[in-house]
Amino acid sequence: MDFSKWRKDIYEPLIRKHAERRPAFATSSGIPVEPLYSPAAAENGVGFPGVYPYTRGIQASMYRGKLWTMRQYAGFGTAEASNARYKYLLSQGQTGLSVAFDLPTQLGMDSDDPLARGEVGKVGVAIDSIEDMERLLDGIPLDRVSVSMTINAPAAILWAMVIAVARRRGVALDQLNGTIQNDVLKEYIARGTYIFPPRPSLRIVTDIFEYGEKVVPNWNTISISGYHIREAGSTAAQEVGLTFANAVCYVESAIARGLDPDRFLPRVSFFWNAHNQFLEEVAKFRAARRLWAKLCRDRFKAKDPRSWMHRFHTQTGGSTLTAQQPLNNVARTTVQALAAVLGGTQSLHTNAYDEALCLPTETGATVALRTQQILAHESKAGDTVDPLGGSYCVEALTDRLEAEAEKIIKKVDEMGGAVAAIEAGYPQREIQRSAYAAQQALEKKEEIVVGVNEFKAGREPSMPVMKVDLKSERSQVKRLKAYRKKRDARAASGACDRLSRAAGGQDNLMTHIVTAVESGATVGEIAGAIKSVFGEAQHVRTV
Amino acid sequence: MKPPARILIAKVGLDGHDRGAKVIAQGLRDAGFEVIYTGIRQRPEDVVRACTEEDVQAMGLSSLSGGHMANFSDIVKEMKKQKQFGKVVLFGGGVIPESDRRALIKKGFFEIYTPGTSIQKIVEDLRSRLR
Numbered sequence: 001m002d003f004s005k006w007r008k009d010i011y012e013p014l015i016r017k018h019a020e021r022r023p024a025f026a027t028s029s030g031i032p033v034e035p036l037y038s039p040a041a042a043e044n045g046v047g048f049p050g051v052y053p054y055t056r057g058i059q060a061s062m063y064r065g066k067l068w069t070m071r072q073y074a075g076f077g078t079a080e081a082s083n084a085r086y087k088y089l090l091s092q093g094q095t096g097l098s099v100a101f102d103l104p105t106q107l108g109m110d111s112d113d114p115l116a117r118g119e120v121g122k123v124g125v126a127i128d129s130i131e132d133m134e135r136l137l138d139g140i141p142l143d144r145v146s147v148s149m150t151i152n153a154p155a156a157i158l159w160a161m162v163i164a165v166a167r168r169r170g171v172a173l174d175q176l177n178g179t180i181q182n183d184v185l186k187e188y189i190a191r192g193t194y195i196f197p198p199r200p201s202l203r204i205v206t207d208i209f210e211y212g213e214k215v216v217p218n219w220n221t222i223s224i225s226g227y228h229i230r231e232a233g234s235t236a237a238q239e240v241g242l243t244f245a246n247a248v249c250y251v252e253s254a255i256a257r258g259l260d261p262d263r264f265l266p267r268v269s270f271f272w273n274a275h276n277q278f279l280e281e282v283a284k285f286r287a288a289r290r291l292w293a294k295l296c297r298d299r300f301k302a303k304d305p306r307s308w309m310h311r312f313h314t315q316t317g318g319s320t321l322t323a324q325q326p327l328n329n330v331a332r333t334t335v336q337a338l339a340a341v342l343g344g345t346q347s348l349h350t351n352a353y354d355e356a357l358c359l360p361t362e363t364g365a366t367v368a369l370r371t372q373q374i375l376a377h378e379s380k381a382g383d384t385v386d387p388l389g390g391s392y393c394v395e396a397l398t399d400r401l402e403a404e405a406e407k408i409i410k411k412v413d414e415m416g417g418a419v420a421a422i423e424a425g426y427p428q429r430e431i432q433r434s435a436y437a438a439q440q441a442l443e444k445k446e447e448i449v450v451g452v453n454e455f456k457a458g459r460e461p462s463m464p465v466m467k468v469d470l471k472s473e474r475s476q477v478k479r480l481k482a483y484r485k486k487r488d489a490r491a492a493s494g495a496c497d498r499l500s501r502a503a504g505g506q507d508n509l510m511t512h513i514v515t516a517v518e519s520g521a522t523v524g525e526i527a528g529a530i531k532s533v534f535g536e537a538q539h540v541r542t543v
Numbered sequence: 544m545k546p547p548a549r550i551l552i553a554k555v556g557l558d559g560h561d562r563g564a565k566v567i568a569q570g571l572r573d574a575g576f577e578v579i580y581t582g583i584r585q586r587p588e589d590v591v592r593a594c595t596e597e598d599v600q601a602m603g604l605s606s607l608s609g610g611h612m613a614n615f616s617d618i619v620k621e622m623k624k625q626k627q628f629g630k631v632v633l634f635g636g637g638v639i640p641e642s643d644r645r646a647l648i649k650k651g652f653f654e655i656y657t658p659g660t661s662i663q664k665i666v667e668d669l670r671s672r673l674r
Contacts, residue, residue, distance in 0.1 A: 103557035118613020119557050192559015192583050232562045323658045439566050452659040465640045539582040543565050
C-alpha cells in the first residue's frame with residue numbers, strides 16, 4: 001500500500017463516518033498538521049550532525065560528549081542575596097550562571113534615581129558600581145563557571161564591570177567566558193528596556209563585537225533573542241523570522257564596519273523559547289540551525305564552519321505558565337524542556353512552577369533544576385543524537401518553519417532592514433496580531449489551557465509566594481550613597497566626560513566604558529554620559 | 544444612545560511587558576469601548592493628567608514587574624492630588640499575589656485581574672460598573 005492509497009481507501013472513509021476532534025489541525029504558526037506524514041514529506045534529506053547545514057546538531061556526538069549547560073536565570077534584591085542564590089544553585093548541580101538584573105539597572109539608572117523607586121531589586125539584582133559586581137561574583141571562579149547576563153541597552157557597562165572585576169582578581173581575560181544578551185533591537189519590538197535610539201545603539205553593539213574579538217575572545221558578545229518576541233505573543237515561525245531579521249542587521253552592521261565575519265560569528269549566539277506544541281518546537285530549533293548555517297555561508301560569506309554553527313540557549317515559556325493549579329506547570333515545563341533537548345540546545349533554563357504568581361521561591365527554583373537533571377540522567381533523551389530526525393512529521397515541519405521564517409526575513413529586507421521595520425512598527429504589529437488571536441482562541445475555547453478555560457479546580461490551593469522586602473531597596477540606596485562619598489569623584493566624572501566626547505566621535509566606546517567603571521563611575525552616570533550624546537529612544541505607537 | 548465609555552490603559556513604572564495591556568486595549572475596543580493606550584514607562588502625574596484630558600470614565604493599570612504596590616499606590620496618590628480619585632474607576636492587572644490584590648482593592652481599586660482572566664469577564668465587569 002502506498003500513502004495516497006491509504007489516505008483514499010482507509011483514512012478518508014473513516015473520517016467521513018467518524019468526524020475528527022476538530023475540522024482542521026494546525027501549529028501555532030498556522031502550519032496545517034496532517035493526520036500522517038509519509039516519506040515524501042521529508043524530501044530535503046536528513047543529513048548528519050556536525051555537518052553543514054547542521055539540521056541535526058552542531059556537534060557529531062552532541063550530549064553523548066557533554067550534557068547541555070543547566071543555567072537557571074536568577075537574581076533579586078542585593079548583590080549578596082543573589083550571590084547566595086547562585087552558590088546554592090551551583091551546590092545543587094547547576095553548571096552555569098545566569099544573572100537577572102532589576103529594571104533600573106537594565107535601564108541604565110542608579111538605585112537612587114527617583115524613577116527607580118519601588119523597582120530596586122524586584123525582578124533581578126540591583127547593580128550600581130564595580131563594588132556591587134564584586135559582591136555579586138564573590139567566590140565564583142570566573143575562569144571556570146560561565147556567566148550569562150541578561151543585559152541589553154547598558155550591556156557594555158555591565159560587561160565592563162565583569163572585565164574590571166576579573167582584572168582586579170588577576171583572571172586572564174582570554175579565560176573569561178560567558179554571554180551578554182546585548183540584543184537591543186528586540187527591546188524596541190518586545191521587551192521594552194531600551195534607552196538610546198536604535199541606530200546609535202547598533203554602534204555600541206558593533207563596538208562590543210570588535211572589543212570582544214580583541215580583548216575577551218571567548219565571550220559570547222551577543223545572544224540574539226527570539227524568547228521575548230514569543231512571550232509577547234508571536235508564533236513559532238515569527239519567533240525565528242523576526243529574530244533572524246534582527247540578526248541580519250547586527251551582522252551586516254559589523255561587516256559594514258570592516259569586521260571579518262569569520263572572527264565574530266563564532267561568538268554570536270541565540271536565545272529561543274520552548275512552548276507547549278511539542279513537535280513544532282523541536283522542528284523550530286532544527287529549522288533555525290539550518291537557516292542560520294545557510295545565512296552565514298551564503299549571505300554573510302563566512303568561510304569557517306565554526307561561523308555557521310547556530311549555538312543557542314533555551315528557556316521554557318513563561319507565558320504558558322498558569323496561576324491556576326500552579327503545580328501543573330511542572331508538567332508543562334517538562335514537555336517544553338524535552339523539546340529543547342530534542343532540538344539540540346546548548347544550554348537551558350527551566351521555569352519554576354510558581355512564576356505566574358511571583359518570583360520563584362527556593363522550592364520552585366529547585367524543582368525546576370531537578371526537572372533538567374531528570375531529563376538528563378533519567379530520561380536519557382540525550383544518549384543519541386537528534387532522535388526525532390527522520391521523523392516524516394518533524395522533517396516536514398522543519399522545512400515549513402524554515403520557509404516561513406525566510407519569508408519574514410525577506411519582508412523585513414524589503415522594508416529596508418530591521419531598524420526601518422521597527423521604526424515603522426511592523427514587527428510590533430505582527431506580534432500583537434498573533435497575541436490577540438491567541439487570546440480570542442482561548443475565549444472561544446478553540447484552544448484549551450488546563451485549569452484556565454477548562455478543567456478548573458473548585459478551589460485553588462493557597463501557595464507560598466516570594467516577596468522581595470523593601471529593606472533591600474533602602475540598603476542598596478544607602479550603599480550607593482556611601483560609595484559615591486568614598487570614591488575619587490573627579491576621576492569618575494573625568495572618565496565620563498571623556499566617554500561623552502568619544503560617543504560624539506568614532507572611537508570604540510568599550511575602552512572608555514571600562515576606564516569609567518574602574519574610575520568609580522556608576523551605571524547611571526555612565527549611561528547618562530552616553531545619553532547626553534545619543535539621546536533617548538521614542539516609543540513607537542502601535543495600538 | 545449614550546456614547547461609548549472611554550477607558551485609558553496605562554503602564555507606569557519601568558516594566559516593559561505590555562502584551563497584556565495591548566490585548567486588553569484591543570479587546571475592550573472590540574467590545575465597543577473607546578480605548579487609549581499610553582505606552583510603557585509613563586509617569587503617574589502624566590497618566591492622571593491624561594485621564595482628565597481624555598475625559599475617561601475608567602483607567603486600567605498593568606504591572607508584571609512586582610513593583611505594583613509602589614506604582615499603583617503612586618497613581619492613587621496622584622489622583623487624589625489632581626482631584627480625580629473617585630471620579631475615574633480604577634482597575635489593574637498583572638502578576639499580583641492575592642494578598643496584594645486585596646490590599647489594592649482596599650486602596651480604592653475596583654478590581655485587580657490576575658493571569659487567566661478572560662477579556663469577556665473584564666468587559667462585563669466594566670459594563671455593569673460604568674452603566
